Amino acid sequence: MRDLNEKATQAKDKKAVLGPDIDLDAFTADPVAHSYVEDLTKLPEKDRKRILQSGVDASEEGRSGTYFQKDTAIVHADSHQKGLEVLPIKQALKECDWTKDYYWKLVSVDADKYTARAELNLHDGYVIRALPGSKIIYPVQACLYIDKENLSQYVHNLIIAEEDSELHVITGCATSPNLKKGLHVGISEFFVKKNAKLSFTMIHNWAEEMMVRPRSVGMVEEGGLFLNNYICMKPVKSLQMYPTTHLVGKGAVSRFYSLLVGSPGSELDVGGRIFLKSEDARAEITARAISNGGRIISRGDLIGEVPGVKAHLECRGLLLKGGLIHAIPELRGLVDGVEMSHEAAVGKIAQEEILYLMSRGLSEQEATATIVRGFLSVDIPGLPAQLKAEIDHAVEMSEKEMM
Numbered sequence: 309m310r311d312l313n314e315k316a317t318q319a320k321d322k323k324a325v326l327g328p329d330i331d332l333d334a335f336t337a338d339p340v341a342h343s344y345v346e347d348l349t350k351l352p353e354k355d356r357k358r359i360l361q362s363g364v365d366a367s368e369e370g371r372s373g374t375y376f377q378k379d380t381a382i383v384h385a386d387s388h389q390k391g392l393e394v395l396p397i398k399q400a401l402k403e404c405d406w407t408k409d410y411y412w413k414l415v416s417v418d419a420d421k422y423t424a425r426a427e428l429n430l431h432d433g434y435v436i437r438a439l440p441g442s443k444i445i446y447p448v449q450a451c452l453y454i455d456k457e458n459l460s461q462y463v464h465n466l467i468i469a470e471e472d473s474e475l476h477v478i479t480g481c482a483t484s485p486n487l488k489k490g491l492h493v494g495i496s497e498f499f500v501k502k503n504a505k506l507s508f509t510m511i512h513n514w515a516e517e518m519m520v521r522p523r524s525v526g527m528v529e530e531g532g533l534f535l536n537n538y539i540c541m542k543p544v545k546s547l548q549m550y551p552t553t554h555l556v557g558k559g560a561v562s563r564f565y566s567l568l569v570g571s572p573g574s575e576l577d578v579g580g581r582i583f584l585k586s587e588d589a590r591a592e593i594t595a596r597a598i599s600n601g602g603r604i605i606s607r608g609d610l611i612g613e614v615p616g617v618k619a620h621l622e623c624r625g626l627l628l629k630g631g632l633i634h635a636i637p638e639l640r641g642l643v644d645g646v647e648m649s650h651e652a653a654v655g656k657i658a659q660e661e662i663l664y665l666m667s668r669g670l671s672e673q674e675a676t677a678t679i680v681r682g683f684l685s686v687d688i689p690g691l692p693a694q695l696k697a698e699i700d701h702a703v704e705m706s707e708k709e710m711m
Contacts, residue, residue: 328546330519332421335460335491337429340379348376348384354485355453361542362480362513364451373436375450379459380431391442391473397433397464407435410466414497414525414554422493422521426462433463433495438473438504447509450479452494454518460491467496469504469532477506481520482513489517498526500534502557507535514544516573522549530557530586540576541569550607552581555589555617563592567684570602570631579607579636584617584646591619596684599631608650609638615645625654626683628676 345351348366356366359376368374373387373394387394400407417427433452438444454461469475481492492514500506514520528534534553553562564580582591593608610619625633637650657679665675 330491330521330546332425332460332491335458336456337431337460337462339431340381340456340459342378342381342383345376345383348374355455358482358485358513359451359453359480362451362482362511363478363509364449364480364482368449370446371449372444372446373448375434375436375448376453377432377434377451377463378453379456379461382432385434387448389442389444389446391439392444392448392475393435393437393439394448395435397435397466398430400435400466404435407466410468410497410499411464412497414499414527415495415523419523423495423523426464426493426495426523429460429462430464431462433465435466435468436475436477437466437468438470438475440470440501441472442470443474444476445474447476447478450477452479452481452492453484454482454487454490454492455484456490457487458489460493462493464495465497466499467506467508468499469501469506471501472503473501474505475507477508479508479510480513481510483515483518487515490515491519492521494522494524496522496524498524498534498536498553500526500528500532500560502529503531504529505533507537509537510539512538512540512544512547513542516543516571517545519545520547520549522551524549524551526551526553526562528553528555528557528560528562531559532557532561534562536562536564536580538564538566538578540578541567543571544574544576546575548577550579550581552583553591554583554585555591556585558586559588559590560586561590564594566595566597566606568595568597568604568606570597570599570604570633572601572629572631574602576602577605577607579605579609581609581611582619583611583613584619585613587614587616589614589617591617593621593623595623597623597625597633597635598680598683599625599627599629599633601629601631603632605634605636607636607638609640610648610650611640611642612646612648613642615643618647620648621650623650623652624683626680627654627656628680
C-alpha cells in the first residue's frame with residue numbers, strides 16, 4: 309500500500325485552488341464533554357431536526373447501525389445487524405489489532421498541514437466494517453456534528469467492505485442551528501475488497517462561516533464496486549476536497565457523483581480523481597453544480613494506466629444568480645488501448661424553457677424550480693431504493709431553500 313500512499317495524496321498539481329489558507333491555531337481543539345445517549349430520540353429537538361437534514365434519522369428506523377459524534381465526544385455507536393461492526397476509531401485502535409493494517413495506509417499523514425494536525429489532535433472518528441460475505445442492505449448512518457462555537461473537529465474514519473460483502477453508508481456532517489464558525493478536518497480511508505460493493509453517501513449541512521477540509525482515498529480490488537456520492541447544497545464559507553480512488557484489481561469499478569450549490573459568500577473547490585490501474589477497470593465522475601451567487605471549482609481527473617480500461621467524466625454547471633463556476637475536466641491516458649471521454653458545460657437557464665413551462669400554466673418561479681430539479685436529478689445506479697429516497701429528499705429540501 310505504500311506506493312499508493314505516495315501517489316494518492318500528493319499535493320494537488322500546481323494549479324490555483326479556491327479558498328483561503330486556514331490558520332489552524334485560530335480555532336480551539338480542546339476536548340468537549342458530552343454524555344453517551346442510548347436513545348438518540350432523546351436528543352434535543354433542534355439537533356434531531358438538523359441531523360435529519362443530513363440524512364441521519366435519530367429513530368434509527370431503516371438503519372443497520374449508527375455512529376454519532378458531537379464535537380469531540382462519542383454520543384452513540386452501535387450495530388443492529390450481524391456481520392457489521394461500528395466502532396469509534398480510538399477504541400478500535402486499542403482493542404482491534406487489525407485496525408492498524410488500515411490506519412493511515414492510503415492517506416499520507418504528511419500530505420498537508422490538515423492531515424498532520426488530524427494525527428496530532430485526533431478527537432475520534434469511526435470504523436465501519438462489513439465482514440466477509442455479509443450483505444448490509446439497510447444503510448449505516450454516521451454523523452459528525454459540531455455544536456461548540458469556533459471548534460476545530462479532527463476525525464479519522466475507516467470504511468471497509470470485506471470480500472464478497474455489501475455495505476451502504478450515509479454520513480451526515482452538520483452544525484447546530486446556533487453555530488456560526490468552526491473547522492472540520494476529516495480523514496477517510498476506504499477499502500473495497502474482492503467482489504465487494506460499497507456505496508458511501510456524504511451529505512453536508514454546515515454553517516455559513518464553516519471551514520471544511522476532508523481528505524480521503526479509496527482502494528478497490530478485483531471485481532469490487534465503489535460508489536461515492538457527495539451532496540452539499542447549504543451555505544459554507546470554504547470547502548476544499550479532492551477524493552482519490554485507486555482501482556487495483558481486474559474489473560474494479562468506481563463512480564463519483566456530486567451535487568453542489570454555491571450560495572453567496574461560499575467558496576467550493578470540489579473534485580475527484582480515479583486511477584485505473586488494472587485490466588477492465590471502469591470509472592465515472594459525474595458532477596452537477598449550481599452557483600446561486602457562490603464560487604465553485606469543479607474538478608475531475610481520470611488516469612488510465614493499463615490497456616483496456618474505460619472511463620467517462622461529465623461536469624455540468626448552471627449559473628442562477630451570478631457567481632462563478634470553473635469546470636476543470638482532465639483525462640490522462642498513459643498507455644495505448646485506453647478508452648476515455650469527457651464532457652463539460654456551464655450556462656444559464658434558457659429563457660425559452662421558462663416561457664414554455666409558463667405557457668403550460670406554471671409561474672416563473674415554479675418553472676425555474678422544475679428546471680433546477682431536473683438539472684439536479686442524477687441517476688445513480690446500484691443504490692437501494694431507501695438510499696435513493698434520502699438523496700431525493702436532500703435535493704428537494706435544498707431546492708425549496710434555493711428558490
